[in-house]
Amino acid sequence: MELTELIRSAAKKLETPFLVIDTNYVKENYSKLRNSIKNVEIFYAVKANSHISILETLRDLGSSFDVASKGEIIKLMDLGISTKKISFGNTIKKEVDIKFAWDNGVEYFAIDSEMEVEKIARNAPGAKVYGRLSMSSNDSDWPLSGKFGTDADHLIEILKYAKRKGLKPYGVSFHVGSQSYNKYKWKEAILNASEVFEKLHKEKIDLKMLNLGGGIPVKHTKPVPEVEEIGEIINESINEYLGWVKGLRVLSEPGRSMVGNAGIIASRVLLRSRKGTQNWVFLDTGVFHGLMETIENFRYEIMVEGKENAETINMTLAGPTCDSVDTIYDEVELPINIEYNDIVYIMNTGAYTSEYATNFNGIEPIKVYTITELEKLIQDEYVLVEEKI
Incomplete structure (x- = not known):
């Protein structure tokens, strides 16, 4: 800015x-991301900045939203945002929040453990769930490995368990680490995700969605790859590793890169x-x-x-x-x-x-x-x- x-x-x-916000930059960032990744659906990570002016700007642009709590869902609903445009991306949710989200029309829930599957099955029967892969994020300023996600083999078992519990295995998500400087991390992550797609396909479970998470960097004191460069790598990688998936939905959850x-x-x-x-x-x-x-x-x-x-x-x-x-x-x-x-x-x-x-x-x-x-x-x-x- x-x-x-x-x-x-x-x-x-x-x-x-004081912090001053200029939503013209938000509009520009939204447009750049939409134009850089083929057919991408943007789910803004509300946690990055939930100021009303930002949420209203993104709402009016047609954005969807990634939330971490009941409170964020209520804030979006109060702005007239449809819950059909909300994904519950936190893998550590209260049961009361899961029930509130489901009862109010939220369809998508993130998982990375068997217990989370059980909580969602109890409170959101039939929900669409997507499993989070863990990623090494040593090329980022704010690593997210460890606390979130799990390895591919475990994730496959979790999604199979979700199906047995009456949920709909829907996709795979990952996060390369916030403020990532290595554009090829997305290639690595998409390759890892494709393994989950392929192995579940052989067991007649066809996933429909790839969630790219966040991680696109903002310029501070070091050079960063542009969103267009990252988008090019993503598009090539999806075509190479997941081009066989019919009707694949591609989601992105920008936070820092949308408002930083x-x-x-x-x-x-x-x-x-x-x-x-x-x-x-x-x-x-x-x-x-x-x-x-x-x-x-x-x-x-x-x-x-x-x-x-x-x-x-x-x-x-x-x-x-x-x-x-x-x-x-x-x-x-x-x-x-x-x-x-x-x-x-x-x-x-x-x-x-x-x-x-x-x-x-x-x-x-x-x-x-x-x-x-x-x-x-x-x-x-x-x-x-x-x-x-």
Whole structure:
């Protein structure tokens, strides 16, 4: 997302921290994905950012949605989104949530264990289930292997068990890892998925759906493959390994790639100090108020207002709370002359920031504004920054 004069002006006049969202980027990302993967059906992963403006934008574009809970289903239903366009992609579901989803028309449920099959069979008899394959995700910034999915042989047995329990084995899903830098991971995953399709076909169970999950990266501090490049690999791999499947449905569950570049966080420096030989800078936002992913060293691009070309030195960047976990980066290059009240922009932070924010220490969660809201606030000369009142 471009750092515009509107955002700069807002950061100077409004109380920070805040996240600004521009849904024009969401529209562009949706269009790129639709045009890059042949016949793809997009199921936006609501967990990435459930702001109403994003959900309404995607609804109006015709998107479907991937959910993780009853709460997300209700939020979509309240926006007039049909439950026929919702997939319950969490493999660890409460039975009451399964029943609520089924009773309200959700048809698709993810599984990766026998017990989950049993829970769905009890509460959503006849539902369509898709099994999640585990994937090595060493080429990603946010690995998802271990907790989710299972190996191909086990997944085959799980889907056969699902059929015996009265459910409809419907497809295979995977996730190559969030913010994946290796476009060939999708080729590897599709090849693995094809093994499940082929072996079940021999046992007269014909799967109909391939769910590509998420993982398409957003540009931060390292080069990333473009969605068009990833789409080309996906299209070739589906044709090579699953071209024999009649009427195959291809789903994608973008989260970060749909909204990551649609947001910028504006923050301010609360304190600069020295501890031993290390310089520390503390912001008014941190791990507990939007930047949780940095605890795994997820690297965002950081800009300081008016000091973009200044000499830099290595510093420690931290948040405002009374918890040592609230350390954003142990080492990051910041302007040597960064000081109290400087405005700091954390770029391309539209995904997994406001959703993770808490009120820990009694500090309010990060505010969220759309571009339209920001324009109105500036015109109305809303709340001035506390230090300047």
